[in-house]
Amino acid sequence: MKKFSVINTPVHNIDGIAKITGRAEYAFDIKLPNMLYGKILRSSYAHANILNIDTSRAESLPGVKAVVTGRDTLGKKQGIWRRYKELCDEEILAVRRVRYIGEPVAAVAAVDEDTAEEALDLIEVEYEPLPGVFEPLEAIKENAPQLHEHAERNINVTRHIEWGDVDDAFREADHIREDWFRCSSQHHACMETHNAIASFTPDRKLTVWTSTQSHYYIQVLLSGILDLRENDVRVISRYTGGGFGGKFELDSAQFCSSVLSMKLFRPVKITLTREEEFMATKRRTPMFYYLRTGVKKDGTFVAKEARVFTEGGAYTAMGATALYLTGFFQAFPYIWPNYRYDGYRVYTNTAPTSAMRGFGAPQATFCAETQIDLIATDLGIDPIVIRRKNAMVPGYEVPGQATIQSCGLDQCLDKIEDWIKSRGKLPPNRGIGVAAYGFMSGGIFNWFDTPYAFSSAVVQINIDGKVDLYIGSQDMGQGSNTTMAMICAEELGVKVDDIRIHMGDTENCPVDLGAWGSRETVMQGNAVKNAASDAKRQIIEFAAAKLSPNIVYDLDIKDQWVHLIARPERGLSYFDVIKEAIRAKNGQPLIARGHYTPHRKGMISPAYSFGVQAVEAEVDPDTGKITLKNCVTAHDCGQVINPIGVEGQLEGAMAMAAGYGFTEDLPMDEGKILNPNLVDYKILRSTEMPETKVIEVETYEPEGPFGAKEAGEGLTNPTAGALGNAVFHAAGISVKNLPITPEKVLDALREKNEQKEDNGE
Amino acid sequence: MEKQLLHINVNDEYHEIYVLPKRLLVEVLRDKLGLTGTKRGCNTGACCACTVLINGEPVKSCSVLALQADNAKVTTVEGLAHNGELSPLQRSFLDHGAYQCGFCTAGMLMSTTALLEEKPKPTKEQIKEAIHGNLCRCTGYNSIIRAVEGVSAGKYEKERG
Numbered sequence: 001m002k003k004f005s006v007i008n009t010p011v012h013n014i015d016g017i018a019k020i021t022g023r024a025e026y027a028f029d030i031k032l033p034n035m036l037y038g039k040i041l042r043s044s045y046a047h048a049n050i051l052n053i054d055t056s057r058a059e060s061l062p063g064v065k066a067v068v069t070g071r072d073t074l075g076k077k078q079g080i081w082r083r084y085k086e087l088c089d090e091e092i093l094a095v096r097r098v099r100y101i102g103e104p105v106a107a108v109a110a111v112d113e114d115t116a117e118e119a120l121d122l123i124e125v126e127y128e129p130l131p132g133v134f135e136p137l138e139a140i141k142e143n144a145p146q147l148h149e150h151a152e153r154n155i156n157v158t159r160h161i162e163w164g165d166v167d168d169a170f171r172e173a174d175h176i177r178e179d180w181f182r183c184s185s186q187h188h189a190c191m192e193t194h195n196a197i198a199s200f201t202p203d204r205k206l207t208v209w210t211s212t213q214s215h216y217y218i219q220v221l222l223s224g225i226l227d228l229r230e231n232d233v234r235v236i237s238r239y240t241g242g243g244f245g246g247k248f249e250l251d252s253a254q255f256c257s258s259v260l261s262m263k264l265f266r267p268v269k270i271t272l273t274r275e276e277e278f279m280a281t282k283r284r285t286p287m288f289y290y291l292r293t294g295v296k297k298d299g300t301f302v303a304k305e306a307r308v309f310t311e312g313g314a315y316t317a318m319g320a321t322a323l324y325l326t327g328f329f330q331a332f333p334y335i336w337p338n339y340r341y342d343g344y345r346v347y348t349n350t351a352p353t354s355a356m357r358g359f360g361a362p363q364a365t366f367c368a369e370t371q372i373d374l375i376a377t378d379l380g381i382d383p384i385v386i387r388r389k390n391a392m393v394p395g396y397e398v399p400g401q402a403t404i405q406s407c408g409l410d411q412c413l414d415k416i417e418d419w420i421k422s423r424g425k426l427p428p429n430r431g432i433g434v435a436a437y438g439f440m441s442g443g444i445f446n447w448f449d450t451p452y453a454f455s456s457a458v459v460q461i462n463i464d465g466k467v468d469l470y471i472g473s474q475d476m477g478q479g480s481n482t483t484m485a486m487i488c489a490e491e492l493g494v495k496v497d498d499i500r501i502h503m504g505d506t507e508n509c510p511v512d513l514g515a516w517g518s519r520e521t522v523m524q525g526n527a528v529k530n531a532a533s534d535a536k537r538q539i540i541e542f543a544a545a546k547l548s549p550n551i552v553y554d555l556d557i558k559d560q561w562v563h564l565i566a567r568p569e570r571g572l573s574y575f576d577v578i579k580e581a582i583r584a585k586n587g588q589p590l591i592a593r594g595h596y597t598p599h600r601k602g603m604i605s606p607a608y609s610f611g612v613q614a615v616e617a618e619v620d621p622d623t624g625k626i627t628l629k630n631c632v633t634a635h636d637c638g639q640v641i642n643p644i645g646v647e648g649q650l651e652g653a654m655a656m657a658a659g660y661g662f663t664e665d666l667p668m669d670e671g672k673i674l675n676p677n678l679v680d681y682k683i684l685r686s687t688e689m690p691e692t693k694v695i696e697v698e699t700y701e702p703e704g705p706f707g708a709k710e711a712g713e714g715l716t717n718p719t720a721g722a723l724g725n726a727v728f729h730a731a732g733i734s735v736k737n738l739p740i741t742p743e744k745v746l747d748a749l750r751e752k753n754e755q756k757e758d759n760g761e
Numbered sequence: 762m763e764k765q766l767l768h769i770n771v772n773d774e775y776h777e778i779y780v781l782p783k784r785l786l787v788e789v790l791r792d793k794l795g796l797t798g799t800k801r802g803c804n805t806g807a808c809c810a811c812t813v814l815i816n817g818e819p820v821k822s823c824s825v826l827a828l829q830a831d832n833a834k835v836t837t838v839e840g841l842a843h844n845g846e847l848s849p850l851q852r853s854f855l856d857h858g859a860y861q862c863g864f865c866t867a868g869m870l871m872s873t874t875a876l877l878e879e880k881p882k883p884t885k886e887q888i889k890e891a892i893h894g895n896l897c898r899c900t901g902y903n904s905i906i907r908a909v910e911g912v913s914a915g916k917y918e919k920e921r922g
Contacts, residue, residue: 022798
């Protein structure tokens with residue numbers, strides 16, 4: 001008998017029809033009666049005091065309805081690390097000082113976008129430029145310009161993780177390596193740019209339609225910064241055109257449109273241009289990495305010391321979390337008997353750095369996996385053998401940090417080893433590189449300081465058997481709506497078509513913290529399963545009363561059939577039971593609730609996904625160009641819920657992670673991003689994608705719904721490292737500075753050849 | 762600036778609209794006709810999210826002035842299904858999960874619809890070339906390629922109407 005009726009079967013994404021017929025309405029598409037259009041004036045200085053803003057000429061332009069500056073706000077600072085007030089350091093609409101190029105200083109609402117744009121030119125801002133500092137290693141120097149009063153040496157946050165005795169252990173090591181790396185920034189580059197329509201009505205209620213990963217966060221942050229009652233703020237986001245970590249913090253479109261609407265009592269829509277998107281929204285945290293690693297000559301890992309400086313940009317944002325996670329995942333997915341990590345996040349006069357898919361782990365994995373291949377080469381050990389020797393195993397306890405329950409890493413290594421063998425001898429200039437990773441399935445730390453359960457769900461069953469499922473999670477394309485419908489359908493014993501999802505509206509949905517940190521499958525999934533389980537219990541009570549079986553029998557529901565498990569032919573149609581149950585409840589629909597908050601699950605996450613990726617790449621020795629040929633990933637996400645969804649997530653993650661490895665970069669000149677457009681910022685295109693293969697390694701994760709763990713973010717971790725290792729094996733060079741561009745490849749080849757000449761080869 | 766009269770057939774419906782000469786086709790489709798299925802992902806003609814068909818040819822509607830499409834026949838994503846019956850390509854997209862956030866999807870559907878009209882059995886390379894301009898941040902493109910291959914392999918013959 002099949003294990004599951006719905007789980008792990010191919011289903012249509014439940015938002016599919018809307019999306020492929022053009023009916024899905026994103027905030028980008030919404031137009032309201034009496035609506036005005038807003039535009040934001042942004043600082044062209046990286047660091048300056050705002051002495052005065054004269055908005056009079058802009059205000060008199062026909063068609064302009066209002067112009068606001070920081071002086072029109074309550075001047076509150078906000079941030080997503082609400083538990084620590086000093087980390088809530090961003091005003092969004094700057095009041096007295098700007099700290100990065102692109103920081104908002106004023107906003108205009110007008111009858112159309114052209115007029116609003118014209119008005120921006122008429123706003124006169126008097127700046128007092130201040131010296132700026134753009135690199136973290138410069139910003140910590142004694143006499144560097146200071147960005148925030150409370151942060152000496154511009155040190156925003158520090159993190160320390162340690163177990164064992166690293167210094168002692170290095171004495172036992174047979175071989176020690178020190179390597180330095182630079183991990184670049186990256187932009188989410190969602191196809192739908194940040195946007196919001198804010199509508200403040202005379203009953204003093206604010207409604208905001210926006211593109212977000214967490215409508216709950218935006219609701220709370222807006223109510224805080226605007227001093228409105230939390231539930232007088234409604235945030236709606238039914239379809240989100242991509243997030244990847246860039247859309248769960250309060251942004252300038254949401255805030256400025258709200259401020260304008262509160263002044264005008266009319267809806268105001270602000271849509272960021274692609275240029276604003278690159279310049280002035282959050283981005284991946286760049287990091288300067290030092291790793292010192294000691295191993296035994298048979299490849300056993302003995303000790304690792306990591307020191308990291310991150311380029312924080314002008315504000316904390318989610319950078320504090322990226323700082324911790326990079327140090328935590330630096331030790332993944334291996335058993336390190338001794339480990340020490342020190343991280344420093346440093347303020348700089350650049351656009352704030354924050355969360356992006358992987359959240360510090362892609363940076364950590366690139367450095368760790370690159371160094372492991374170098375160590376393996378130093379010792380003459382095969383890259384798979386050295387990884388297998390030290391791989392995490394189920395039940396392993398990361399000292400003081402985490403318990404690894406399910407872990408299919410060894411099986412993943414098997415699959416990749418088999419694939420590499422099957423490739424045989426490679427053509428010239430080609431190499432295969434491997435990288436292993438582990439990742440979290442949702443975080444346990446309540447830095448947002450929410451009083452609510454981390455995720456909740458409500459199930460209501462109607463007279464025709466249709467199930468209303470209310471969830472707080474946000475589908476931004478990763479498919480959580482479908483995953484939740486499948487979990488609910490499986491638990492309740494019905495079909496996906498019987499489920500109607502309600503999501504994306506703070507007025508109707510229970511709280512979930514949002515789609516970030518890979519939390520939805522485990523956290524919203526568990527809440528949904530708990531709610532569905534309670535609903536099932538209620539249905540079974542009525543069925544048991546109706547069937548009156550011997551007390552030794554128990555009942556279940558499968559494929560819309562409520563039956564005795566031991567005698568499945570004895571049962572009732574789910575639809576009949578529902579009708580009778582509702583009648584028995586005085587005509588009330590069946591309602592059930594579920595929730596989930598991780599308790600006592602370590603310092604980071606209740607569950608971890610694992611995987612190993614192999615990238616086959618070709619390096620052109622004359623141009624330095626890298627071409628991806630094959631990419632094979634063996635991964636363990638526990639029980640796969642939505643197989644079509646997982647495959648899509650893996651391929652998408654690979655494309656994004658490959659971009660991080662060799663094509664995407666945000667070069668800056670004194671805080672000014674030089675390529676804020678989709679021509680010069682190079683996202684992988686269809687012709688650059690290699691053949692991809694996904695191998696599922698099934699395990700069972702006790703913390704996850706039906707044994708499931710995340711799949712979609714962890715997969716962004718290994719590609720840069722695997723690609724770098726492929727280049728290493730193809731061309732004998734190790735580039736430790738992302739992205740691995742043709743120029744860097746040629747420089748490294750030249751250096752290698754010069755060294756050969758020096759050695760008299 | 763004086764508005765001029767635009768005569769345009771969109772999804773088999775004829776419209777006469779007064780537009781400013783500087784209005785882009787994508788603006789007229791989205792703002793004047795309310796056909797918001799076609800999206801905009803950039804301001805530099807780099808992403809192809811706004812792709813529509815003009816007289817059967819795939820064109821970036823952000824790079825065409827509305828008046829340049831005067832007397833033309835335009836097809837947008839809303840025009841692919843007929844009386845609720847999805848096109849074979851749309852059905853294949855559904856089966857293959859060839860969309861995630863959905864924002865690039867309209868452009869992808871239009872580019873691949875045009876491809877299959879011209880080449881009913883394209884090679885994988887030809888499919889990749891046809892969507893080379895269409896940026897997608899979610900799928901990594903391979904599911905879209907599989908969806909097109911599904912149609913060219915004959916798995917989605919038009920349902921009898």
